[in-house]
Amino acid sequence: MATTVLYCSDPLNERRVDSHFAAEAGALRAAGAATALIDHDALLAGDAERAVARVPAGAGELWYRGWMIPVRRYAELAAALRERGGALRVSPEAYRRAHELPGWYEAFAGLTPPSGWLATAPGKTPDPAQLAELAAALPARSGIVKDYVKSRKHQWAEACHLPDLADRAAVHRVVSRFVELQGEDLAGGVVLRAFEQFTAVGDAATEVRVWWRGGEPRLLTAHPDSSHAEFSPPELGPVRAAVAALDCPFVTTDLALRADGVWRVVEVGDGQVSDLHRQADPAAFARLLTAG
Numbered sequence: 001m002a003t004t005v006l007y008c009s010d011p012l013n014e015r016r017v018d019s020h021f022a023a024e025a026g027a028l029r030a031a032g033a034a035t036a037l038i039d040h041d042a043l044l045a046g047d048a049e050r051a052v053a054r055v056p057a058g059a060g061e062l063w064y065r066g067w068m069i070p071v072r073r074y075a076e077l078a079a080a081l082r083e084r085g086g087a088l089r090v091s092p093e094a095y096r097r098a099h100e101l102p103g104w105y106e107a108f109a110g111l112t113p114p115s116g117w118l119a120t121a122p123g124k125t126p127d128p129a130q131l132a133e134l135a136a137a138l139p140a141r142s143g144i145v146k147d148y149v150k151s152r153k154h155q156w157a158e159a160c161h162l163p164d165l166a167d168r169a170a171v172h173r174v175v176s177r178f179v180e181l182q183g184e185d186l187a188g189g190v191v192l193r194a195f196e197q198f199t200a201v202g203d204a205a206t207e208v209r210v211w212w213r214g215g216e217p218r219l220l221t222a223h224p225d226s227s228h229a230e231f232s233p234p235e236l237g238p239v240r241a242a243v244a245a246l247d248c249p250f251v252t253t254d255l256a257l258r259a260d261g262v263w264r265v266v267e268v269g270d271g272q273v274s275d276l277h278r279q280a281d282p283a284a285f286a287r288l289l290t291a292g
Helices: 017-032 040-044 070-082 091-101 101-108 128-135 154-160 170-183 235-245 282-290
Strands: 004-010 014-017 032-039 058-067 086-088 115-119 143-147 189-194 207-213 214-223 250-257 263-270
Touching: 004 017, 004 170, 014 017, 014 032, 017 032, 017 058, 032 282, 070 086, 086 235, 086 263, 091 101, 091 263, 101 115, 101 263, 115 128, 128 170, 128 189, 143 170, 154 170, 170 189, 207 282, 214 282, 235 263, 250 282
Parallel strands: 004 032, 004 058, 058 086
Antiparallel strands: 004 014, 115 189, 143 189, 207 214, 207 250, 250 263
């Protein structure tokens, strides 16, 4: 049976794949895969039934490829597809494990910067005492703040970097600004991570994205934020063991080269919602999803 992949429809033309993913979807069809469309905006609005209205009934097993989906909405997507005879290849439980830091951190604890987290609702900053306790547990002088999924690294000084984890007022100020800027998009809660210095080319960190399917590294690309597509392949032995322990069917690991020459895992994600570098080969990605 042909591989079927769900893509987000273009907001201006519901019969067409979102332009960001058009080349990738075309490569998949050229490789013999089928594609179908979902309405991402309807899904985020809580109308999963409308979101999947264009998915053929009885579609069977499905990959999703598109914009990020909050874990609750992903579960709703899975339920709506089941009603139409479709089944996501990545279960809601596996999606949560790979997509949110508390789900993947234990498996990667020795390979990634030390971290701690507090669950909190959008718009609600943990109090200074809670943040001070979380910061004190990190074995570093400085750190960063993010939510369970994303940081605001492009607002580095304002809403990401914590120069002195012992400065309670400054930590609370930066975390509060981060929570404010995330708004309703805050995912899960607040994460504090130990800061580690990575090598850089110009202003961009030397960072590689590894695409794993079935526990095997199927594709290596530059990180999407990198200004260039050249990279040195990292040693993947320890990462392979962590991916196996995570036990998710399709994940990405972002690795950066620390200043002391050690490759570190800086982020893990579900491969369905991980972006490709603009210079990556769509045909290579198509082979990743269509291969047995």
